[in-house]
Amino acid sequence: MSTDARPGPSNLIIDLAQVPDRGTSPDQRLLFGGYLSHPTQTAAALLLLGRVARHRFYLPPGMVAAKIASSDPVVTTSRDQLRFESFSACCGMALRYDVTADGIDSPPLRHGSTNIDLTGPTRVALAGVQGIDPLHLRISDEADEAVTFTTFDLTVSESKTALPQRWVRGFAEAQAIGAGLTPRAQVSSAEARRFWRALPRNDGGRSALFVSIGGRGLGLTGTSGPRTVPLGGPSRLRMIEPLLRYATSVTIYGPDDGASGVGSGVSLWQLDLADGRLSCALSPTPARGFSGEGGLLHQLAGQDSPASVEFLAHYLDEDHQGELLYPVELATRLSLSDGQVRGALTALAASGTVGYDAALGGYFHRQLPWTIEGAEALNPRLIAARKLVADGSVTMAAASDDVIEVRHGDSRHRVRGHGLSATCTCPWIAQYGTSRGPCKHILVADIFRGAPGLHTIAAGRTEPFDRADFHDDDEL
The missing domain is CATH 3.10.150.10 (DNA Polymerase III, subunit A, domain 2)
Known part of the structure; x- marks a missing residue:
């Protein structure tokens, strides 16, 4: 300096x-x-x-x-x-x-x-x-x-x-979660300031609340409903209050009503500024960081089409000028299938090199010194799953491959189903369900079956969200 x-x-x-x-x-x-x-x-x-x-x-x-x-x-x-x-x-x-x-x-x-x-x-x-x-x-x-x-x-x-290594995992998980959020409401700067003034300065042990987005304005509630957005640790929002003076409006993104799984407790608050935007994404609770959400573990466990991953990585490093990435357009430009592009983008996102812009509905590229292999090494659940497979700890529990039994020490756990719908009898799933990604036993099943990676990259929009994306009473 x-x-x-x-x-x-x-x-x-x-x-x-x-x-x-x-x-x-x-x-x-x-x-x-x-x-x-x-x-x-x-x-x-x-x-x-x-x-x-x-x-x-x-x-x-x-x-x-x-x-x-x-x-x-x-x-x-x-x-x-x-x-x-x-x-x-x-x-x-x-x-x-x-x-x-x-x-x-x-x-x-x-x-x-x-x-x-x-x-x-x-x-x-x-x-x-x-x-x-x-x-x-x-x-x-x-x-x-x-x-x-x-x-x-x-x-x-x-x-x-x-x-920091945690930032690499955080970048990866934040884009995977952000791509699944949708605009739920847009409020004026005056309404936003009123809501911010009412936020608690200390959560007082209430780590998970919700924001009601209908009726007369924004408000906090303790229960989830059809017109609510999760807000874990609401006092955290106070951190960005100094930028409200520059905001013309605030757009709130959240999961669809009734959503479950990774990202179901995340909200994103976008301050619309003069010739710019400030986006603030909050994890489900203060005790949970984005770096541990596990939204990309299925993809990392079932890597497929490595040639398309290397091809896209080379294009982004050598020929890309930083414009937004839309999978459909990329597929046409690079003569790849839509599935190959989405799979390659998901794999690259695991190394933190691909981010998501919710306002524009597209992906952007970061030039970071991390590889897909390096990102995989930062995921303990995946490392443990590969070790269990290498140790021969997996057997078929039935004639079909719908049920797989995984031995872990003196414990035996059964994985039933495939991909995002898979369930397991282990304590991890009993405690968290799928809200923090798959357990290591479900990843074992993915690897053992040779399942292709699950693409977390959506097709993406080709233009920003506008008023038509909100219900009439969502703009307050």
Whole structure:
């Protein structure tokens, strides 16, 4: 990290000679260099992402003295926008700030990603952006100066940092869950502020509540109903309250009524901003992080079409310019079947390199130094399942393959059914059902049967959600 103080007041005259030129840098490692159209909004959003990354909403028992690694935003440049992402230290909140084409004075030079640390001097510089102060941003894939912020008073550079393994799993699970959520309501900024003021400051042991989205406005309730959205640990939403001042509306995404399985307790809150969006996804409860949800385990257990995975990975790394990915369009462009593309995207998502944009209904690519094999090694249930298969702990319990028996030490568990409908007699399924993904015995059955991977990538939309996607009384 380096700083360069610049003299002069920050709230009087903007002297553009004191900030970098707009010209394209000859440095081939430069991803983006330009001014932000809404500097105070962007500065507030980046400070929020850094604050969330350092915050822990849940501390596991017995880990008070443990130092658990956290990080700061991952920045991705694409053809026409910037994305800044972070997780809370407990991985129970996923936050993303998108700056659209109108929010920057020039398009990114090329597609790429970097992970940075927002240190004290950077936070001071961003906190000092006020009124009509300019904010210039330089993003590169250099190790020492990955991101440089220039305000009227300061120039601060931040170096690239290591990406926590939990974030890789969190990226993977968050996109799988987010793709299954649908827009449930859109409210005005005034209604959103009223609702936020009513949120509890302390959950008081009530980790799982619901938001009623009909009638006279948003409200909290303790029971699920046909017009409710889950809100685990509602006090967590207060973290993003500082950005409400910039919001024109708030869109709420949630699972369909009556949904079960992975993601059934997740909600996503999208603040619609000037030339940008802030998306906040909350895990089912503060004690559950996205990194442990297990939504991609079926796919990892039954990898198929490795050639299409490698082909798509090469395309994204070499030829892709960061535009949104829609499976149907990709299949046509790459001369692959729709199933091959969706399967390959799901496999790549497991390594954290594919994310989902709920507002646009499409997928986007991150350039991260992780492989599918590396992502698989981060899933203990899958590792245990492969070991059980290798040890010969699986037998058919009947003439057909509908029931499989798995021996685990002195225990025997039966898996009945296939894929997402499979059930097991083990304590894991008895406690969680399928809300946290399959148990290791169901994964054993997938591997033993040689089942193809279950695609978690949907076809995707080709345009943003609009008013027609909501019921008349959903816009409050």
